[in-house]
Amino acid sequence: MTGEAKARRRGTALEAAILDAVWDELDASGYAGLTIENVAARARTGKQVIYRRWPRRADLVLAALRYRYPSIADDVPDTGSLRGDVLAVLRRMAQRFGEFGPDLVHGLMAEAHELDPGTFEVIPDAMSVILRRAADRGEVAPGAVSPRLARMPADLVRHEMLLTDRPVPDEVLTEIVDELFLPLVRARRRNQREEKAPHA
Template identity: 45%
Template sequence: MSERHGEGAPTRRRGATLENAITDAAWAVLVEHGYNGFTYEAVAARAGTSKPVLYRRWPQREDLLIATLTRYWRPLGIPDTGSLRQDALTLLRAVNAERGRTVILLRIHLADYFRETGTDFNDLRSRLLPADRTPPFAQLVDRAAARGELTDVPRSARVVNLPFDLVRHDMLMTMGPVPDESIVEIVDTVWLPLLGLSPHATHAGH
């Protein structure tokens, strides 16, 4: 900004305030222009600062990328409503709301990054998340079995993670969040029947 804003004293950000402003701008650029539009010039311009400020903190583009993603990637909270169906719906809605853009970003817009660095989505995830816990839906199913809502037979990961995969699939196809009816449909007409439950045999119908 070479312009003075209004007549107020020129404001100059520092430290964490500045870093947050920059990673916010970086995120916006990433979402709007993809990894190849993710240039130091674009991020600096968007953040209202200049390239040297970025280079001083993140010498490599990858450093800036990681810092940006870290700010926007939160581990999912695992719901516990007492009903498998409600747990599933709640979790999928959270995924849809919180991760709608992130999933697109990671899987699609970062494809160039993965190719350039020779890395993989899993490499990136292990840099963002501490450990590999059991997948969210496996936790839901385990708890439902412990409650007696499901019989305690082994189930394939494919069936257990099916709703997650289908929602992710729809997000990738539409490049955005998924309508809520799709989530309900996936749970009620695909997943619960496969597990041997009918949607309304459980408590807490919809």
């Protein structure tokens, strides 16, 4: 390889070659069969180059996901209502999981303990935006929805996906929003109003 060719493979060009190689290796071997060595061979680079940037397999695969798919938190739906926004995010999430496939989802979840805790904050970040908009519209009081409640819809979708190994049907997403999430949000709002109301 000439010096000019090496220069072309540095920086973003080399990173793109590595992350494209990850997808080729996933297609060929699945998550369980993916190795740093094989990715390096496909990308025609040294494995130490990969290890310096992504020390674990899960880190590398997660980088490949971010390279191919835009983050949901970067374009949060704005339908004009809390229900519509949450449902839109869950639909995107379910679609994304379907695109990833159960092999990749299970593989990453099995190694989730190796990843940075902030890795799984994409949906909570999107929910923070949604809840802030809902508060501006007067649908919820600012800070009324706890972080655990805000994470619940996405957690239930993730559980459904891992449990069934199939894309989550739209009726299940609607049920999560209409029968679980929104009633709890409304109950918290009622409780807050009752606590603030003057006692007789």
